Amino acid sequence: MMPGPYFEGQVKAVCGCYYPDVTRLRDNPNERTQTNFCIAHESYDFLVDKDKEFNGVNETPIPTDKWRESERWRLRLVRLGGHCSVRKDEGACEHAFVLTFDFMTAVTTIRIVLDDASGAHVAITNMTTLPESEMRKGQGSAALRILLGWAHNNDLWDIRAVQVQPQSKLFWEKNGFAPLNNATSDFQYQR
Numbered sequence: 001m002m003p004g005p006y007f008e009g010q011v012k013a014v015c016g017c018y019y020p021d022v023t024r025l026r027d028n029p030n031e032r033t034q035t036n037f038c039i040a041h042e043s044y045d046f047l048v049d050k051d052k053e054f055n056g057v058n059e060t061p062i063p064t065d066k067w068r069e070s071e072r073w074r075l076r077l078v079r080l081g082g083h084c085s086v087r088k089d090e091g092a093c094e095h096a097f098v099l100t101f102d103f104m105t106a107v108t109t110i111r112i113v114l115d116d117a118s119g120a121h122v123a124i125t126n127m128t129t130l131p132e133s134e135m136r137k138g139q140g141s142a143a144l145r146i147l148l149g150w151a152h153n154n155d156l157w158d159i160r161a162v163q164v165q166p167q168s169k170l171f172w173e174k175n176g177f178a179p180l181n182n183a184t185s186d187f188q189y190q191r
């Protein structure tokens with residue numbers, strides 16, 4: 001059995017597994033069937049409900065494992081809540097996401113890489129609050145607390161801020177991070 005669901009209330013596919021372990025391969029309008037591909041059950045056809053919207057989707061490639069893993073992370077992140085929107089950083093070679101926290105007077109953006117090569121569960125590669133006049137008013141910390149809560153709920157404990165600039169050290173220390181004293185000046189969350 002595949003591990004899903006990937007968010008609360010996610011509906012199973014016909015075979016009992018969840019997107020993105022199952023994806024649509026194609027619609028067959030003549031038979032009114034849809035062909036799915038599942039990593040546990042391979043490809044299978046099923047009749048589509050009469051009242052269900054039938055898009056007539058053409059052949060869609062079977063996704064790569066890497067794409068599926070990113071998509072699972074994205075679905076988990078969607079439940080982050082707290083005025084946050086999530087998008088994949090498509091250009092990145094890893095499972096990278098950009099989280100945008102809109103607090104009305106300012107927007108905090110956090111870029112994270114999940115399960116990165118260094119062994120961190122969550123690597124925070126970049127963090128900004130705009131406009132600059134709203135910096136140092138606690139919004140960055142508020143966004144970070146939401147992210148840390150999400151990480152703990154998902155059993156992710158090794159959380160690092162990578163390549164911390166000297167002027168940001170105090171911010172990370174105030175938020176419970178301590179320097180790893182490594183060459184890339186990474187800070188690690190102390191649980």
Ligand SMILES: [Zn+2]
Pocket residue numbers: 015016017022038039040041042
């Ligand atoms: Zn399945």
